[in-house]
């Protein structure tokens with residue numbers, strides 16, 4: 559089903575649940591309006607109840623909140639819980655053909671808190687993990703996908719998959735996973751630890767030639783929508799994202815975790831998380847990565863807006879989401895859906911209710927009645943530094959040189975340094 563053409567021909571089934579199986583569902587939402595702002599006037603002045611539902615690559619979701627691949631999608635019990643609590647979709651923990659090769663260690667998490675010396679009272683802002691993909695037998699996971707789709711036929715279940723550099727293995731995995739009835743596939747091209755040693759995960763996402771080849775194998779076989787999950791551990795994330803879309807993927811998801819070392823224990827001098835006295839760099843997530851994730855999503859969204867505006871392509875924003883406002887930011891940059899992983903590990907599955915209610919509050923405040931009303935609305939406001947200088951010079955001229963902040967580096971003083979810094983902060 560893959561095509562490297564930039565213009566997609568839509569296949570039928572628009573509006574029907576589960577039409578993702580046709581792979582190219584009609585989308586009336588995007589033509590000509592992709593990533594652009596549309597503010598709908600409210601006829602009678604009365605506020606309209608915001609509608610959170612989204613339609614992404616033909617998949618209908620009650621809201622844009624998706625369980626990101628990881629512990630919150632490890633087995634039947636927790637995925638069922640996610641559907642019951644109202645998550646828009648669930649992406650299961652990444653599976654591969656041979657789980658016996660996946661051996662986890664404990665401890666595998668380490669956390670960063672605010673406050674002095676990371677006091678236990680401080681709020682958790684950063685989370686490192688050295689967890690691998692699913693260590694449960696593939697057959698077990700497949701049976702659970704089947705069971706979930708039987709019980710929740712109208713809800714969106716997405717399998718996350720990863721394999722070694724082997725066409726036959728990728729295609730066998732896709733065939734077996736699709737047989738369960740999952741609605742879409744997310745390809746883990748982004749796990750930063752453990753798997754790259756086997757030429758998996760980030761090892762593929764960081765190498766555009768390899769990525770193009772593997773995406774070709776995947777899209778030749780897949781009959782459901784495919785999202786490529788990108789690694790932020792690369793200079794320009796828009797390059798592999800472009801390759802994935804050109805190679806037939808319907809969507810891009812970003813970001814996976816950021817390569818990190820959480821810290822060194824100053825008593826033992828050993829790195830954390832510490833396993834038998836040793837550690838290995840892991841993946842960083844939670845609130846602290848949110849600004850980095852926004853930056854990466856912004857860069858992918860700009861590339862998609864200029865090169866993939868024709869066709870039903872999607873973007874899933876991930877990283878440090880704990881509030882409806884965090885999610886609104888991803889959507890304002892052009893994301894169709896927003897994934898949450900560590901936030902669920904910290905606050906539980908009920909978090910989706912708070913996310914929905916806060917996102918609705920934001921929409922009411924701005925009179926947005928649907929997600930499409932504001933998706934991508936902030937993207938046009940990014941420009942180059944050179945352009946900022948030009949705009950500021952013109953604005954100053956226009957305002958007859960009304961001063962904001964320092965005009966030149968020579969104006970900094972020692973006494974007023976903090977105030978001078980404040981005068982140039984935007985929030």
Ligand SMILES: Cc1cc2nc3c(=O)[nH]c(=O)nc-3n(C[C@H](O)[C@H](O)[C@H](O)COP(=O)(O)O)c2cc1C
Pocket residue numbers: 626627628629651652685687689690691692718746749787813814815842843844845847876877878879897898899900901
């Ligand atoms: C403990 C843990 C395990 C994870 N396992 C996977 C995985 O199996 N597959 C995957 O694609 N991403 C995995 N991730 C990455 C998350 O899906 C997500 O991309 C990342 O953590 C950033 O989002 P967050 O800040 O909401 O957690 C994992 C993250 C954590 C914290």
